[in-house]
Amino acid sequence: MQFFKLYHNIEEYYDIKRRINKPKWTQRTTNFVNFFMSLFLKDISNELKNVCAIDMHVHTAYSHCCFDPIEKTLIEANKRGLSGICIMDHHTTEGYKKALEIKPMLIEKGYLKNDFIIIPGIEYSTKDGHVGGLFCEKDIYFKKYSAKETVDQIHQMGGMAICVHPYRKKTGIKDLSKELTFDGVEEEAGSIFKKKYAILNKQITKDFNSAKFGSSDAHFYSFLGSCYTVFPEGTKTLEDIKEAILNKKTIAKESQNIKIIRNILGN
Ligand SMILES: [Zn+2]
Numbered sequence: 001m002q003f004f005k006l007y008h009n010i011e012e013y014y015d016i017k018r019r020i021n022k023p024k025w026t027q028r029t030t031n032f033v034n035f036f037m038s039l040f041l042k043d044i045s046n047e048l049k050n051v052c053a054i055d056m057h058v059h060t061a062y063s064h065c066c067f068d069p070i071e072k073t074l075i076e077a078n079k080r081g082l083s084g085i086c087i088m089d090h091h092t093t094e095g096y097k098k099a100l101e102i103k104p105m106l107i108e109k110g111y112l113k114n115d116f117i118i119i120p121g122i123e124y125s126t127k128d129g130h131v132g133g134l135f136c137e138k139d140i141y142f143k144k145y146s147a148k149e150t151v152d153q154i155h156q157m158g159g160m161a162i163c164v165h166p167y168r169k170k171t172g173i174k175d176l177s178k179e180l181t182f183d184g185v186e187e188e189a190g191s192i193f194k195k196k197y198a199i200l201n202k203q204i205t206k207d208f209n210s211a212k213f214g215s216s217d218a219h220f221y222s223f224l225g226s227c228y229t230v231f232p233e234g235t236k237t238l239e240d241i242k243e244a245i246l247n248k249k250t251i252a253k254e255s256q257n258i259k260i261i262r263n264i265l266g267n
């Protein structure tokens with residue numbers, strides 16, 4: 001989709017300024033998508049009440065393919081009743097850093113709850129497909145390494161390797177996901193719109209010996225929380241998050257909205 005490909009070469013892809021200063025028409029188009037989806041999607045805040053629900057894979061304007069201002073992403077995540085989000089932009093943590101910078105201002109203005117959790121993540125494009133990394137400070141260059149080499153590098157830098165949307169048609173690593181050592185896997189993957197692939201994804205990943213995640217992989221704020229992860233009661237800090245993942249204490253959930261999204265976009 002041309003909309004997502006606003007770059008012509010790898011230098012432009014990696015140009016963060018270019019990512020955040022996108023042409024005006026992209027904002028108008030993204031506003032339209034969010035408006036259109038709002039006609040169908042339900043308020044899920046009741047569903048998320050009383051649990052620590054975190055959307056473990058969210059894109060911000062710091063991804064080349066997401067067009068909502070980062071403030072909007074945070075405000076809307078909070079509005080939906082999420083307790084936090086993991087910012088997993090493509091090959092950068094600049095969006096995560098910006099989110100931390102503006103968090104106090106958003107709390108002060110009442111747009112964000114005091115204890116809203118923001119988790120650092122990166123989505124890496126490997127030779128085999130997409131692989132997620134949590135708590136990773138460094139980039140692993142675009143499509144230079146295999147999924148296995150990427151998982152090893154994530155672990156070497158002290159991060160957690162996440163198997164994102166493994167059975168997504170174009171960018172999932174498919175059956176390779178069974179062979180690698182992941183700390184977490186997207187059992188409920190909101191970016192798999194086609195029902196048959198979503199079912200396959202769930203069937204295969206439910207037997208994985210790693211923490212299970214629900215993630216929207218939202219590129220538009222309207223998709224936030226379509227799938228989410230329930231963390232143990234009392235989860236407050238990044239250390240709590242790490243511990244829950246290591247002890248596999250997470251539960252992957254899909255909200256009623258993912259069914260609506262798949263009916264509209266997936267078939
Ligand atoms: Zn992806």
Ligand SMILES: [Zn+2]
Nearest residue numbers: 057059123217
């Ligand atoms: Zn993604």
